[in-house]
Amino acid sequence: MRASDEQAVRDSRPRRDSVDLSGYPDLVVVYLGFRVGRLRGLRALLGIGRGLSQVQREMPDGLLAHENLVYGLNHIGMRQYWRDLESLEAFTRSDPHKTWWRDFSRDAAGNGFWHEAYRLSGGMEAIYVGMPRPIGLGTFAAARRPEGPFMTSRQRLAS
Template sequence: MRADAAQETRHDRESVDLSGYPDLVVVYLGFRVGTWRGLLALFGIARGIAGIQREMPEGLLVHENLVFGLNHVGMRQYWRDLESLETFTRSDPHRIWWRKFGRDRSGGTAFWHEAYRLSGGMEAIYVGLPQPIGLARFAGSRKPVGPFMSSRHRLAG
């Protein structure tokens, strides 16, 4: 094979310039279904998630759906900054979903999220999972009580 032909078949490698996003926050979220009732709960929030993708709340740069397994779906979101993410999580429809999920723990569902800040800090919350995943597989657990109830405080350590 000629050297120039070999060059043509190589894939170009690229990276990203994140200098314009110094406060970037990446969030992974997961929803695990354990019962038929849990499947109904997932379908119940699917329209809202589709709405997030259509309307793109202020500060949400990208929303991507993920499949972790047959009964485990999720998403990855890139937020401009923690303030935008917090504004969204404290507003409807997110606030309504979270409140309903917290009240109805018999729904056969589990939820988790992990957040990572480009400027430093990571945090996670896991609710109702049958076994540890992600950061919980190697890091010690800590109950989310007091100030540790908020993502902002968990990110601070």
């Protein structure tokens, strides 16, 4: 093979990249999902959608990236990258998240919600609310009630 042919083959290969996460030792990746289970659940989804658009525009402190995902016709979600658990917790304890969660906890309107969190420094955790069947980590790991020392995301990450 001639040198020019070898160069053409190298140039036609897909570009490969990776990432250097050394600047993010406390990185937390969160996958979230919202599954509409009843027609009236669409209203809740629209309200959350408006709030998520605001989050994407304003990018709260510590949120490095936010990506929308589609899991199915009635199941949407997102992936978020947080600088650290403290930033994520601060966001979840403030509006609009605090209000969404309070309202959803009172009346899920037939919908399901879940999240899974993964820490670069170690630990994974998940919560599933109103899901009709297991998803993600729940498809193979034993179920456990989120109560007592297993109530919060931080506590589950430490287990």
